[in-house]
Amino acid sequence: MTDLSVKQFVAAVAENTAVPGGGSAAALSGALAAALAAMVGGLTANKKGYEDKQAAMHALAEQAERLARELTDLADADADAYAAVMMAFALPKASEEEMGARQTAIHEATLNAARVPLNVLRKTRPLVDWLALALSDGNRNSYTDALVGVGLALACAQGAFANVMVNLNSLPTQAQTLKVEVEARMLMNEIEHLAQELLHPQT
Numbered sequence: 063m064t065d066l067s068v069k070q071f072v073a074a075v076a077e078n079t080a081v082p083g084g085g086s087a088a089a090l091s092g093a094l095a096a097a098l099a100a101m102v103g104g105l106t107a108n109k110k111g112y113e114d115k116q117a118a119m120h121a122l123a124e125q126a127e128r129l130a131r132e133l134t135d136l137a138d139a140d141a142d143a144y145a146a147v148m149m150a151f152a153l154p155k156a157s158e159e160e161m162g163a164r165q166t167a168i169h170e171a172t173l174n175a176a177r178v179p180l181n182v183l184r185k186t187r188p189l190v191d192w193l194a195l196a197l198s199d200g201n202r203n204s205y206t207d208a209l210v211g212v213g214l215a216l217a218c219a220q221g222a223f224a225n226v227m228v229n230l231n232s233l234p235t236q237a238q239t240l241k242v243e244v245e246a247r248m249l250m251n252e253i254e255h256l257a258q259e260l261l262h263p264q265t
Contacts, residue, residue, distance in 0.1 A: 081141045085141070087137075088217065088220075088225070092129075094214050096211075097127075100130060106204070122196060133189075136185070140178045144175055146175070147168070147171040182219075190253055196211065197212070213257075
């Protein structure tokens with residue numbers, strides 16, 4: 063899916079099919095945010111007037127590029143996870159044995175569908191820190207690029223969190239689902255707080 067051109071991907075999302083959907087779009091928002099952070103790092107590294115920021119900017123570019131690749135991969139993983147849920151619901155249920163196997167498959171697929179956006183949140187949390195560095199120490203001509211990155215990262219996190227919760231809400235409460243929810247809420251709260259501070263700094 064992520065091998066598509068931008069126009070092809072947008073067209074694919076617009077089709078009357080469930081995949082790719084919001085989860086993939088959220089992850090790609092994060093990938094774009096990371097790409098912008100990497101761009102700011104690259105535009106600052108080795109630039110006159112930023113000699114004391116060189117090590118930090120090289121690290122920013124390298125780590126943000128890695129996060130961009132990982133979040134892009136998670137866009138595909140999200141689509142695959144949702145497709146697996148649909149396949150589980152399509153399993154036969156003519157006998158008690160089939161119904162039991164189907165219910166197990168649905169549970170496992172749905173839990174995995176919650177874990178994929180949780181991984182998106184895990185990637186987005188350090189990304190916000192790298193974007194903060196881009197805003198504070200990056201090339202001043204690229205300040206708004208980093209600011210757009212923060213907005214995209216926040217949208218990514220909000221979408222990922224919503225997808226975690228919608229999948230967990232369809233499952234019975236168990237230790238494994240509670241563990242996912244607690245971590246997701248913690249990450250979302252941290253990302254929201256940090257992103258809002260960056261988007262609306264006190265003057």
